[in-house]
Amino acid sequence: MDGTRSDKNPILLPCCYDGLTARMVARAGFEATFMAGFGVSAVNGYPDTQLVSYGEMQQSALRVAEGLASAALELSSEPIPCIADGDTGYGNAVNVKRTLWGYARAGMAGMMIEDQVAPKRCGHVAGKSTVSRPEAIQRVRAACNARDEYSAQYGATAGPLILARTDAASTDSFQEAIDRCLAFLDAGADMTFLEAPTSVQEMQEYCRLVPGPKLANMLEQGSTPILPPAQLKEMGYTMAAYPLTLLSASVQAMQESLDRIQQGTPTDDIIATFAHTKDVVGFTQYAKEEDRYK
Numbered sequence: 001m002d003g004t005r006s007d008k009n010p011i012l013l014p015c016c017y018d019g020l021t022a023r024m025v026a027r028a029g030f031e032a033t034f035m036a037g038f039g040v041s042a043v044n045g046y047p048d049t050q051l052v053s054y055g056e057m058q059q060s061a062l063r064v065a066e067g068l069a070s071a072a073l074e075l076s077s078e079p080i081p082c083i084a085d086g087d088t089g090y091g092n093a094v095n096v097k098r099t100l101w102g103y104a105r106a107g108m109a110g111m112m113i114e115d116q117v118a119p120k121r122c123g124h125v126a127g128k129s130t131v132s133r134p135e136a137i138q139r140v141r142a143a144c145n146a147r148d149e150y151s152a153q154y155g156a157t158a159g160p161l162i163l164a165r166t167d168a169a170s171t172d173s174f175q176e177a178i179d180r181c182l183a184f185l186d187a188g189a190d191m192t193f194l195e196a197p198t199s200v201q202e203m204q205e206y207c208r209l210v211p212g213p214k215l216a217n218m219l220e221q222g223s224t225p226i227l228p229p230a231q232l233k234e235m236g237y238t239m240a241a242y243p244l245t246l247l248s249a250s251v252q253a254m255q256e257s258l259d260r261i262q263q264g265t266p267t268d269d270i271i272a273t274f275a276h277t278k279d280v281v282g283f284t285q286y287a288k289e290e291d292r293y294k
Helices: 019-027 037-043 054-075 093-105 133-154 174-186 200-209 229-235 245-263 274-281 283-292
Strands: 011-016 033-035 082-085 110-114 161-166 191-194 215-217 239-242
Touching (some): 011 019, 011 037, 011 245, 019 054, 019 274, 033 037, 033 054, 037 054, 054 082, 054 093, 054 283, 133 161, 174 200
Parallel strands (some): 011 033, 011 239, 033 082, 161 191, 215 239
């Protein structure tokens, strides 16, 4: 798909947070995406400290799914899958199950569930803490049960895959994070995500000690080394998420544009053309559809 992946690369997941960014990821030829809680919080005007509710996250998932579907229509393809950030599940184990079902109904192909204490926060900022290992395992087990129950009703592959995340490497120890990942797999998780390893050695150890699909979080200027996709694949990572790249790029571009507007300086050289903007947001496809019914 337009060179976004080769046999030497993991699945690359530029993270989206609304219908527009979902459309752009799909139109760029990526084979999957991830709805990041940081981005959803940001476009709602908040930091990623779980101030955004489950209902708001589910609505965002619906908008992301709409964006992916509209891009697929233009490309004459199937919508690319999206993993949705389920944070801590927004309550107890029963809430976790409701979150999974809500995301499944919204069209999400996967859900991430994590072991932070609620209200959680971005894994690369200060102040986070994690629940006990037994409680963390129960969250994952509840998500997996909900996945299986959804599949039992709607088809063998209908339930979203479960990506089980731990932040224990920062709050407890690297070994505790490894032990939690292994326990999450035993509880039924499809994939694991050890958040915020601080060295290449820790990344290698995680891949060596934990079997199954694994996610690398490539947050620029965060705690984890940013490595090229081929190196991540060689280590044993099967997916690489880029959680803030699109958001940070847009913040930078918007700030420069605002500065120029304040200064009375033209912005033509730093913005997309009007024609390209219209195409990206869907006017081209809309015109085609409109012509069909004239």
